[in-house]
Amino acid sequence: MDKNCHILCQLLMKDFKEPSLSSKLDETWTKAYDEGIFHLLDGILYHRTKNTCVMALTDRTLIKTILHECQDSVASGHLSEDRTLERVKTCSWWPNWKKDVA
Known part of the structure; x- marks a missing residue:
C-alpha cells in the first residue's frame, strides 16, 4: 500500500482523528x-x-493488469481509446488514470 492510500485509510477510520495527516497527502489525493x-x-x-x-488503486502491477484487461485482452476486443476509458472508469480509479489509458 502506498503512502497516500495508507494515510487516507487512517483519515477515514471512524476512531482515528489526526487532522494534520491530510497535509501529508500528495496534491491530487x-x-x-x-x-x-x-x-x-x-x-x-x-x-x-x-x-x-x-x-x-495504487499498486502499479494491478494498474497494469487493469489496463491490459481493458485494452489488450481478447475479451476487450481492442477497443478504441474512448471505449477503453469507459471500461477503466467503471472498475477502478487512480491519480491521472486517463493519461495511463491514452
Whole structure:
C-alpha cells in the first residue's frame, strides 16, 4: 500500500482523528479527499463520483493488469481509446488514470 492510500485509510477510520495527516497527502489525493470522494469499506478504499463507486488503486502491477484487461485482452476486443476509458472508469480509479489509458 502506498503512502497516500495508507494515510487516507487512517483519515477515514471512524476512531482515528489526526487532522494534520491530510497535509501529508500528495496534491491530487488531497484535492480528492477534501471533496469527500474517498470512502473506506471493509478495509478497501473506494473513489466515488456522482455515478460510480470504484476501487482506488495504487499498486502499479494491478494498474497494469487493469489496463491490459481493458485494452489488450481478447475479451476487450481492442477497443478504441474512448471505449477503453469507459471500461477503466467503471472498475477502478487512480491519480491521472486517463493519461495511463491514452
